[in-house]
Amino acid sequence: MTVKAPPVVAPFSTLEQAVEAVAELLAPLAGMGLWMVTKVEGDQWIPLAVRDRRYGFVRGATFDWRSTPCVHMVAGEAPCVAGDVGRVPVYADCGLQQHFRFAAFAGHPIHNGHGELFGTVCGFHPEPLDLDPVELLPRLGAAARVVTTYLAHEELIEDTRRRAERAELESRTDPMTGVLNRRGWELAMEQEQARIARTGSSAAVVLVDLDGLKRVNDSEGHDAGDALIHRLARVLTTQTRSRDVVARLGGDEFAMLLGGVEHNVAAQVVDRIRGALARAHVDATLTWSWAGVLGSLEEALAEADLLLIEHKKRHGRPA
Numbered sequence: 198m199t200v201k202a203p204p205v206v207a208p209f210s211t212l213e214q215a216v217e218a219v220a221e222l223l224a225p226l227a228g229m230g231l232w233m234v235t236k237v238e239g240d241q242w243i244p245l246a247v248r249d250r251r252y253g254f255v256r257g258a259t260f261d262w263r264s265t266p267c268v269h270m271v272a273g274e275a276p277c278v279a280g281d282v283g284r285v286p287v288y289a290d291c292g293l294q295q296h297f298r299f300a301a302f303a304g305h306p307i308h309n310g311h312g313e314l315f316g317t318v319c320g321f322h323p324e325p326l327d328l329d330p331v332e333l334l335p336r337l338g339a340a341a342r343v344v345t346t347y348l349a350h351e352e353l354i355e356d357t358r359r360r361a362e363r364a365e366l367e368s369r370t371d372p373m374t375g376v377l378n379r380r381g382w383e384l385a386m387e388q389e390q391a392r393i394a395r396t397g398s399s400a401a402v403v404l405v406d407l408d409g410l411k412r413v414n415d416s417e418g419h420d421a422g423d424a425l426i427h428r429l430a431r432v433l434t435t436q437t438r439s440r441d442v443v444a445r446l447g448g449d450e451f452a453m454l455l456g457g458v459e460h461n462v463a464a465q466v467v468d469r470i471r472g473a474l475a476r477a478h479v480d481a482t483l484t485w486s487w488a489g490v491l492g493s494l495e496e497a498l499a500e501a502d503l504l505l506i507e508h509k510k511r512h513g514r515p516a
Contacts, residue, residue, distance in 0.1 A: 212397040215347040219340045220246035226336060227303065227328055229320035236316040236397055237262050238489045239459045251323055252297050257491065264292025267317045271306045278303045280328035301326040305337035310349030351396045359440060362388045371445040374430035382444035382452055389456050390494050399489045400456045401463035402497040404505050405433065407449035408480040432477045436470045460487045482508055
């Protein structure tokens with residue numbers, strides 16, 4: 198009989214691979230009808246990996262984090278393991294019951310390498326089960342720790358990777374303003390999208406269109422127009438962190454990529470940028486969109502661009 202050696206096991210290269218492996222390990226555990234690895238993104242609870250034997254779960258569905266039993270589990274308000282949720286009112290009455298009924302629940306929080314909540318591993322079943330917390334909790338903790346270890350590893354190497362990326366980007370700059378040119382922007386988008394895939398992070402795309410450049414060029418001369426472009430670029434660069442990028446995509450069109458920001462934080466940053474432009478007496482139109490773990494930066498860019506076109510049409514400006 199010929200025996201083949203087992204294949205070499207490769208390390209995870211994306212978050213999706215890591216959570217899918219964890220979900221596969223959880224699938225046969227405790228007879229649960231549904232196991233998930235989820236991410237908490239603002240107010241959203243997003244299933245990243247699903248093993249479903251009872252519910253017909255729709256991939257890509259998202260839920261309100263506050264409606265889930267996990268919000269109470271993470272806060273220490275209810276047990277991690279409940280074989281009969283009828284005995285745990287916050288589980289029995291939670292909003293998630295309106296989407297799919299469950300009578301048994303088990304879960305454990307997942308944290309990133311900084312100890313911040315990332316998401317949960319959790320299981321559901323439509324009927325009560327005889328669940329043993331002493332047996333189940335260590336397994337759930339181990340599953341959560343696999344994801345935490347992956348995230349911590351990525352965080353450790355992220356700074357080195359970002360420094361190398363920054364050096365590569367610096368060779369692709371707009372000679373007039375010193376910010377990235379269009380090719381640099383495209384490369385930055387590729388790098389940030391890869392980062393989202395590796396770490397499950399999120400990012401925002403901001404488009405900035407300078408208003409009245411032609412009028413300034415015609416009435417005050419091109420030197421005045423160039424000075425206005427410089428002032429816009431300077432304001433944008435002073436509003437960014439080290440991980441963010443600013444690019445000039447064309448004559449009067451700029452873009453910003455804000456990495457690792459939740460939706461509500463991105464909204465605050467955009468408001469801050471608008472205020473900084475107003476104080477610098479730079480008239481510009483800002484539109485933006487956000488991409489989470491299930492979205493893409495290209496889709497966010499297209500949405501921001503569509504919003505910019507709609508704004509120009511409403512205000513009688515050429516698109």
